[in-house]
């Protein structure tokens with residue numbers, strides 16, 4: 001039999017058994033698509049986290065009063081003197097005292113409730129925030145306790161729409177502030193939407209809020225963050241008169257956390273997430289594989305008779321095998337490709353959707369995972385498509401024709 | 405042998421072996437068939453008629469004894485030789501039609517041509533249409549096999565069996581599933597092939613069908629009990645050894 005005839009016979013056989021072909025392909029499509037989808041979601045999310053660490057600077061460290069997260073930052077344990085003392089340590093730099101002001105921000109009729117942070121000029125560098133236009137806060141703003149503000153991109157949009165915010169006056173609490181700078185769009189870090197922040201000078205925030213304590217301190221570590229953490233911990237224990245020889249974090253009234261630490265924790269979580277997604281994907285691959293197996297096996301009876309007939313009219317075993325090989329390859333590879341495209345397409349779509357909430361995301365496909373899914377799905381199809389055919393081709397035509 | 409018969413068996417035996425359960429079916433079959441004959445094989449159900457046909461038609465292998473096809477011992481044939489003989493020399497009309505499902509009349513009839521080693525692809529269409537016409541189904545050539553009556557299906561099977569112009573056509577109860585009118589049409593088609601020089605070997609229960617044959621072989625319990633060209637005696641099933 002000519003190769004072209006064999007190929008045509010395969011295509012005819014697929015066309016004749018459309019349902020079987022469709023169901024086989026469906027199994028492969030589902031299996032491959034889900035693996036591609038799940039793994040790429042996991043990878044994309046992971047790279048998002050890594051990207052955050054890089055932009056944020058992994059050597060940024062926050063020192064906050066214990067319970068800072070729970071009670072909103074007004075715990076009274078961290079003083080300006082603590083800040084001054086920490087500043088003198090050799091393992092830290094760009095130390096910034098921060099006061100969070102819980103006041104609403106108004107412009108005309110527009111009112112938003114962003115997080116208002118009073119800090120010194122290095123706060124922008126520590127958080128990896130970049131200027132879009134205007135200027136950042138400087139030391140003279142702080143020294144003069146000026147009523148100026150730098151606002152995040154989202155807050156600018158919320159308050160002013162598309163018009164230029166520079167030079168406009170907004171009201172924060174009772175004070176009137178002139179906007180001097182707008183920040184670039186940054187997306188969010190963890191649950192914090194960086195684009196909604198509003199920054200005012202530290203001294204101004206202090207008098208506006210009447211707060212005697214610091215909400216927290218942010219700084220950059222020099223060298224090993226662990227060393228800096230030890231220095232800070234020892235210093236604050238001494239200053240707060242805490243004896244804690246067992247290093248029990250529960251006894252301290254502050255928490256020092258580096259961005260790296262936070263992202264490491266998150267990295268572990270996302271690894272778990274990726275594994276979980278991969279497990280789901282693996283299960284659907286398995287289900288798809290079983291589906292393929294079933295369809296192939298169910299069609300064996302009919303196919304065995306067909307093979308018997310083909311042999312009875314003169315087909316050689318290799319004609320039969322080649323036909324079934326072509327058939328299985330075209331079905332499974334087509335299914336695999338459709339699955340890859342669907343999985344990648346859907347993954348890309350979800351990434352775009354997520355980017356609306358998380359900021360810029362890069363969609364990442366994992367070639368190794370795709371290859372693995374493809375090989376497994378196609379392999380299942382081939383094995384269960386060809387193995388029965390190989391068996392049937394080895395029978396005498398009569399045995400195959402009698403098969404039931 | 406200077407002049408070799410088309411088919412010759414010497415003490416041919418067949419037993420089926422299913423996982424150690426051995427069922428002997430044919431015993432010491434000695435049969436010689438020449439080119440151009442029209443033979444009817446008769447006998448009770450289960451006597452081994454189909455089994456014999458399948459062996460002679462290269463669909464199954466015998467167990468012991470000799471089977472010579474055109475003077476050559478078939479025992480020496482490899483898989484590809486057998487496939488080649490099936491493609492070029494012999495063809496089958498099955499009692500159960502055995503058409504490919506969800507496939508048109510034309511595709512079914514053309515099937516053997518795909519596996520024929522010497523007929524060029526350019527001749528396929530013409531041969532196929534001619535075969536379909538010969539069995540009177542020209543107006544049904546694009547029908548699917550499921551859209552045909554039993555008699556029409558069997559005529560498709562006959563068209564398929566003659567499309568390669570084989571030396572021998574084996575027909576296993578070709579009229580068994582048909583009403584008498586369809587049966588007559590099928591037998592007329594076979595008769596015509598025999599008139600054109602094809603060797604026809606037919607299995608049948610029916611007297612009227614057997615009457616087309618020029619020679620009748622009776623089988624009982626796996627043995628040939630009569631082999632006669634004397635029609636009346638043959639039909640009566642009386643033993644007559646032709647040697």
Ligand SMILES: Nc1ncnc2c1ncn2[C@@H]1O[C@H](COP(=O)(O)OP(=O)(O)OP(=O)(O)O)[C@@H](O)[C@H]1O
Nearest residue numbers: 420421422427429448449450451452453454455456
């Ligand atoms: N694959 C098989 N395994 C075991 N025994 C078989 C097998 N095929 C056929 N037989 C046995 O061989 C015997 C002959 O069967 P065969 O089909 O040749 O009979 P037959 O003469 O064609 O009968 P019928 O007129 O009913 O078609 C039967 O007894 C049957 O049980």
Ligand SMILES: [Mg+2]
Nearest residue numbers: 453454455576
């Ligand atoms: Mg029979």
